[in-house]
Amino acid sequence: MNTCRLILMLLLSVQLLKAQEKPNIVYIICDDLGYGDVQALNPEKGKILTPAIDAFAKEGMTFTDAHSASAVCTPSRYSLLTGRYSWRSKLQNGVLRGGNEFEPLIDKELTTVPGLLKKAGYTTMAMGKWHLGFSFLDNDGKPYDMYSGKKLVNAPIGANVPNGPVSRGFDGYIGFHHSASMNTVIKDDKVIDHMAPIKMLQFLGEHAKDYIKESTKKKEPFFLYLALNSPHSPVVPSEEWQGKSGMGSYADFVMETDFVVGKVLKSLKENGLEKNTLVFFTSDNGCSAPVAKAGKLEKEFGHYPSADFRGYKSDIWEGAHRIPFMVKWPGKIKPNTTNSQLICQTSLMATCAGITGVELDADDGVDSYSILPLLKNNKAKTDYKLVVHHSINGKFSIRNKKWKLELTPGSGGWSAPTDKKAIMEGLPQIQLYNMKKDWEETTNVYKKHPKIVKRLTEELERIVENGRTTSGELQQNDVPVDIYKSGVAEKSGAH
Numbered sequence: 001m002n003t004c005r006l007i008l009m010l011l012l013s014v015q016l017l018k019a020q021e022k023p024n025i026v027y028i029i030c031d032d033l034g035y036g037d038v039q040a041l042n043p044e045k046g047k048i049l050t051p052a053i054d055a056f057a058k059e060g061m062t063f064t065d066a067h068s069a070s071a072v073c074t075p076s077r078y079s080l081l082t083g084r085y086s087w088r089s090k091l092q093n094g095v096l097r098g099g100n101e102f103e104p105l106i107d108k109e110l111t112t113v114p115g116l117l118k119k120a121g122y123t124t125m126a127m128g129k130w131h132l133g134f135s136f137l138d139n140d141g142k143p144y145d146m147y148s149g150k151k152l153v154n155a156p157i158g159a160n161v162p163n164g165p166v167s168r169g170f171d172g173y174i175g176f177h178h179s180a181s182m183n184t185v186i187k188d189d190k191v192i193d194h195m196a197p198i199k200m201l202q203f204l205g206e207h208a209k210d211y212i213k214e215s216t217k218k219k220e221p222f223f224l225y226l227a228l229n230s231p232h233s234p235v236v237p238s239e240e241w242q243g244k245s246g247m248g249s250y251a252d253f254v255m256e257t258d259f260v261v262g263k264v265l266k267s268l269k270e271n272g273l274e275k276n277t278l279v280f281f282t283s284d285n286g287c288s289a290p291v292a293k294a295g296k297l298e299k300e301f302g303h304y305p306s307a308d309f310r311g312y313k314s315d316i317w318e319g320a321h322r323i324p325f326m327v328k329w330p331g332k333i334k335p336n337t338t339n340s341q342l343i344c345q346t347s348l349m350a351t352c353a354g355i356t357g358v359e360l361d362a363d364d365g366v367d368s369y370s371i372l373p374l375l376k377n378n379k380a381k382t383d384y385k386l387v388v389h390h391s392i393n394g395k396f397s398i399r400n401k402k403w404k405l406e407l408t409p410g411s412g413g414w415s416a417p418t419d420k421k422a423i424m425e426g427l428p429q430i431q432l433y434n435m436k437k438d439w440e441e442t443t444n445v446y447k448k449h450p451k452i453v454k455r456l457t458e459e460l461e462r463i464v465e466n467g468r469t470t471s472g473e474l475q476q477n478d479v480p481v482d483i484y485k486s487g488v489a490e491k492s493g494a495h
Helices: 002-020 051-059 073-082 100-101 113-119 197-215 249-270 294-301 347-358 371-376 419-424 450-466
Strands: 024-030 061-063 123-129 171-178 182-186 192-194 222-227 276-281 325-328 337-339 387-390 396-400 401-406 432-433
Touching: 002 182, 024 249, 024 347, 051 249, 051 276, 051 325, 073 113, 100 337, 113 123, 113 222, 113 347, 171 197, 197 222, 197 249, 249 276, 249 294, 276 347, 347 371, 396 450, 401 450, 432 450
Parallel strands: 024 222, 024 276, 061 337, 123 171, 123 222
Antiparallel strands: 061 325, 171 182, 182 192, 276 325, 387 396, 396 401, 401 432
16 A cells, blocks of 8 residues: 555545544424423423423433523524524514515525534534525526415425525425415425425424434434424424323424424434434524413413513513523533523524534624533533523613613513503613512612613623624624614514
8 A cells, every 4th residue: 555545544534533523413493482381491380291301301401591592483593593693684673474584584695503514524404494584486587476465375386495594504404484384395495395284393303303314324424403393383283192281282282392302312312323413402482472372371270381481482571582492412411410501592603613613704603602611511601791682573682690681661572561551551661680589570670770771781782883792803783773673663473
């Protein structure tokens, strides 16, 4: 064997070894699953059985003060996949619906988590809900008229879908755009089928299983972004799960969600991938009270989807954005551990960069801090000092350790009192809560702590003006950002 060939073989061996050292990464994100819907997080007031997720919590680390970047789904998914707060984009409130749902929200020049991981040699796959902008075009490149009156209709089979996941860093995709178009199944960049929503959850679970099995035949590590459709509306537990909870269809759907999560985790074990796979489990925001019929669940069954936290999906209060967040990585994360440090889902970008050794450019992950040190040691320090919250109406809040400042008089969303009602009742324009003593956000202490109000307001202004939360070169927001939302009317949004 000549020297050149020997050197080449050694280099290839080193590259293969490095690829094997990099963990597979699976990110399971539920849709509108409340913090209190997971029994392990809400043992006294959580009455829905979630055995698979509970077991997962015992095998990994549970974060009890983790937050989605928004109180609703489009902006939280944008932030998760880009490491950038969505209010830096053109979407200043609400979600992609109506005319704007066909325009891609993630700029094609913006680095995404899958794009970053591809640089590190990963194969990347997205499954399930996208809700970040789809176009449906015919073979001549003309957009289809997707509305019959006000009703969204299915895009025809064979329609082209540019600007979707496969144009934003993913090698492959199977799923749907959002809940109102769940019947339209998309594979990569084509519409391939029309399917009843009741079949979607199990459909995604089976595809995830198949992908994991197929991945054993490949040398490269993989990133699987599994965005489940549940328990968001339409609340459609499959026939096998209907009536299982005894508490209504929402609770049935949560139980089926737990089953599908367990199925995916079991597949990793059965295919010998569990030990070298980092798995995140979370939700895009809190429970939707109207969809879950939260009042009935609480009064009749003693189940509290937001646990002891105030508010639900859409709001500025904790119940809207404090979400289940559990992480498992055998041999790296100590089992059955709890971490109470403040973090945000924007962390995925920087965390993946830390795991793979890929350096972020100046304009990548501008609001992303790595939680890798926390995964390896739950007592480690974090760079997270400030997390910005955002409601469906575009109202702002900023959290710093125990203090949470909210620049709105009401919920900022659907819960009572809404901002309009709060103004009519003469409530203050701002709220300040001591989250260490008052995690239920019952006592507004803004009058007692004017210096804290001033400091946090200035911190929020700085974060907005700098175009980033992290240190580095100043960046530009895509549009002007008004943290007070002066003159903005309330948005009802979608449940």
